[in-house]
Amino acid sequence: MNVPERDDSYRFKQIYRSRLIKSQAPLYASTEGSLIIDSDLNLLQMPKLEVEENTLYSGFRQGKMIAKLANAPAGKAPAYYQGTIRPTLQDHVNSAFLAATHSTWHRLCPLWLALFQDTWELMDDSQPPTDQLPLAALLDLLDFKTVNLGDWVNWPVSKRIGGTPAVIPKEVIGAHGGFPLSEWQKYLVSPESELLFKGQDYTRKVRYLTDAEKQTASE
Numbered sequence: 001m002n003v004p005e006r007d008d009s010y011r012f013k014q015i016y017r018s019r020l021i022k023s024q025a026p027l028y029a030s031t032e033g034s035l036i037i038d039s040d041l042n043l044l045q046m047p048k049l050e051v052e053e054n055t056l057y058s059g060f061r062q063g064k065m066i067a068k069l070a071n072a073p074a075g076k077a078p079a080y081y082q083g084t085i086r087p088t089l090q091d092h093v094n095s096a097f098l099a100a101t102h103s104t105w106h107r108l109c110p111l112w113l114a115l116f117q118d119t120w121e122l123m124d125d126s127q128p129p130t131d132q133l134p135l136a137a138l139l140d141l142l143d144f145k146t147v148n149l150g151d152w153v154n155w156p157v158s159k160r161i162g163g164t165p166a167v168i169p170k171e172v173i174g175a176h177g178g179f180p181l182s183e184w185q186k187y188l189v190s191p192e193s194e195l196l197f198k199g200q201d202y203t204r205k206v207r208y209l210t211d212a213e214k215q216t217a218s219e
Contacts, residue, residue, distance in 0.1 A: 001028070002113075011125040011210040019131045022095075023113045026105035034105065038096040040207065042175045042184065044168070044191075047153060051101050055145040056108075059154030059174070061094035065133045069123075076122050080115075086136040093139065093146050095132050097154045097174050104144070111138050128208045162199035167192055177203050 003020050006013045018039065026034050033051040037043060049057055066087040069077040086092055100108070115134035123129075139146060152171050157178035161168075168175060168187060178184060179202060183195040 001025075011212070012128045012208075013211050014214065015128050015208070016120065019116060019129055020113065023109055023116055023131055026100070026102075027109050029102060029105070031102065033099065033101050035097070035099040037098075037174060038176070040177055041096050041154065042178065043173070044175055045173050047099070047149070047173050049099050049149075051099055051104075052145075053101050054104055054107075054142070055100065055147060056093060056104070056139065057099040057147045057149055058093045058095070059097050059151060060091045060146075060148045061154075062090055063092075064088055064090060065092060065130070065136045068127065068130060068133050071126070072123055076124065078115075078119055078122055081133075081137055084137045084140050086139050087133060089136075091148075092132070092136050094154050095135055096176055097149075107142060108138060108144070111141070157197050158200045158203040161195070162197050162203065165194040165196045167194055177207070179203060179206060 001021065001024050003017060003024075006016050010016065022036060022038075026036055033049070035047070035049075051057060064087065066081065066084075069081060081087060112131070112135055115138060116129070116131050119134050120129040138144075153173045154176050155169075155172045155174060156176050157168075160166075168191065170191070177197075178195075179198045183197055186193045186195055
C-alpha cells in the first residue's frame with residue numbers, strides 16, 4: 001500500500017495518513033463486495049446488502065462539501081471542482097460507511113486517492129483533510145449511482161443522545177462516534193444499558209485534533 005508521509009510542518013499528518021489508507025483499503029478485499037467504515041464508527045450489527053455494479057451504498061449527510069474550498073487562497077483550489085454537481089448538493093454520500101462491489105472499488109479507489117492527494121497538497125493545513133470532497137467530485141466524473149441506506153447505518157451518537165442518558169436504539173447498524181469509549185464497554189455487557197456520551201461540541205473537538213494537540217493530550 002502506498003502511504004507517503006507529509007512533511008513535519010503539516011498539522012494533520014495522522015488524519016492525512018488515515019485517509020490515504022482508507023481510500024486504498026477496498027483494493028485489498030478478496031470478496032465480491034466490501035464495506036469500509038471509519039475508525040470511530042462502531043458496527044453494532046452486520047448489514048445485509050446486495051450490491052450492484054457502479055453503485056455506492058452509504059448513509060447520506062448534510063452540508064455542501066464545496067464549502068471546504070470557500071477560503072482557499074487564489075490558485076489553491078483545484079480547478080476540477082468547478083462545474084461539479086455533487087459537491088454543491090446539501091445531501092451527499094457520507095464516506096464513514098461505504099459499500100460497493102470489488103470492480104466498483106477498483107474503478108473508484110485509484111482516482112479517489114489521486115484527487116485526495118492533489119486537493120490537500122494544494123490546499124493549506126488550516127482545516128483537516130477530508131476525503132469526502134474528492135469523493136463527491138468523483139461520483140460526478142464516474143457517473144456512479146448512489147443509494148442512501150438511511151441514518152441507521154451511520155447513526156450520529158453525540159447528535160442523537162449526547163449529554164443525556166439513553167439507550168442505543170436496536171435498529172442502529174453503525175453508531176458513529178460516542179465518547180468516552182468506556183460507555184461502549186457498558187454496551188458490550190448489555191446493549192440495553194443507558195449510556196451517557198459527550199455532546200457534539202466535545203466530539204467535534206476530539207475528532208479533528210492536530211498532531212500537536214494529540215501529543216499534548218496524551219502527555
